[in-house]
Amino acid sequence: MSDGPRFPRTGTGTGTGTEELEHQKAAITRLGHELRALVEATVRTDASPDTLHRVADGVRTVTGRLTGRRRARGEIPEVDEFPAGPRFYSPVTGAGSPLAPPMRVMAADDGLIGECTLAGTHEGPPGYVHGGVSAMLLDELMGRACAAAGTPGLTVSLQMRYHRPVLLETPLRIIARVTGTDGRKIFVNGSITSRTAAPDASLVTAEGVFVTPDPDSTRALFPGLQRVMARELRG
Numbered sequence: 285m286s287d288g289p290r291f292p293r294t295g296t297g298t299g300t301g302t303e304e305l306e307h308q309k310a311a312i313t314r315l316g317h318e319l320r321a322l323v324e325a326t327v328r329t330d331a332s333p334d335t336l337h338r339v340a341d342g343v344r345t346v347t348g349r350l351t352g353r354r355r356a357r358g359e360i361p362e363v364d365e366f367p368a369g370p371r372f373y374s375p376v377t378g379a380g381s382p383l384a385p386p387m388r389v390m391a392a393d394d395g396l397i398g399e400c401t402l403a404g405t406h407e408g409p410p411g412y413v414h415g416g417v418s419a420m421l422l423d424e425l426m427g428r429a430c431a432a433a434g435t436p437g438l439t440v441s442l443q444m445r446y447h448r449p450v451l452l453e454t455p456l457r458i459i460a461r462v463t464g465t466d467g468r469k470i471f472v473n474g475s476i477t478s479r480t481a482a483p484d485a486s487l488v489t490a491e492g493v494f495v496t497p498d499p500d501s502t503r504a505l506f507p508g509l510q511r512v513m514a515r516e517l518r519g
């Protein structure tokens with residue numbers, strides 16, 4: 285097993301009231317949903333230049349309404365359950381991220397399963413998922429599988445194999461499984477399959493090595509984590 289630092293499997297205590305946090309999560313989720321619809325409409329539309337200019341003006345106005353304090357780099361939002369639980373602005377799973385599909389994550393007997401359907405926002409070759417996006421889905425789920433197993437780590441190596449193109453607008457299943465550890469190294473396998481067509485045939489597979497930073501590196505890399513731990517302890 286890893287000899288690195290241990291973190292809580294889920295976040296619980298917070299500095300903000302539970303009800304207030306739930307309101308915040310619901311609002312973040314709603315805005316994320318609308319933004320994803322906007323991004324998808326943007327990459328699919330053939331609207332006229334006039335319309336695109338008017339929309340750009342409207343979006344600029346809306347952006348100006350996102351006022352208030354801006355989180356500092358590395359600051360972990362109170363709504364997050366870092367590192368094992370939901371992260372609201374993750375580009376893969378974040379309900380609040382306009383970039384995220386977002387992938388839903390479920391526990392499986394021996395790892396994690398993710399489900400999502402990708403569309404124009406994540407297109408690479410016409411009609412198919414961008415290879416970098418497939419890698420991003422796998423990297424995230426494989427990283428989360430490490431954390432879910434109680435050994436959080438950062439990717440040091442991710443070897444991808446693209447067996448078949450991944451269709452857009454097709455429900456996908458992503459699987460990540462920790463296969464072993466060696467000191468601070470965690471070995472993880474992952475795959476992407478279609479949930480409808482030939483669900484047994486892997487379209488993409490990945491082998492990853494993750495490393496739990498030692499306690500000094502962890503403190504240096506993630507100063508925001510200290511505040512989360514303090515928040516947890518305050519309950």
Ligand SMILES: CCCCCCCCCCCCCC(=O)SCCNC(=O)CCNC(=O)[C@H](O)C(C)(C)COP(=O)(O)OP(=O)(O)OC[C@H]1O[C@@H](n2cnc3c(N)ncnc32)[C@H](O)[C@@H]1OP(=O)(O)O
Pocket residue numbers: 367423424427428431436437438439440441467468469493495496497498501502
């Ligand atoms: C605290 C954890 C945070 C958790 C975040 C959860 C987020 C979840 C979301 C997931 C988000 C998605 C995920 C993301 O996006 S993670 C973001 C992308 N990844 C990174 O930015 C990581 C960058 N790398 C580093 O910062 C350092 O390498 C770290 C700090 C990780 C280790 O530096 P450190 O100086 O401490 O370690 P070491 O150099 O002594 O090496 C230690 C061992 O590892 C072996 N090794 C090294 N490299 C490789 C390699 N390429 N193949 C095979 N093995 C390799 C090495 O030989 C040694 O083994 P041994 O000789 O002892 O046998």
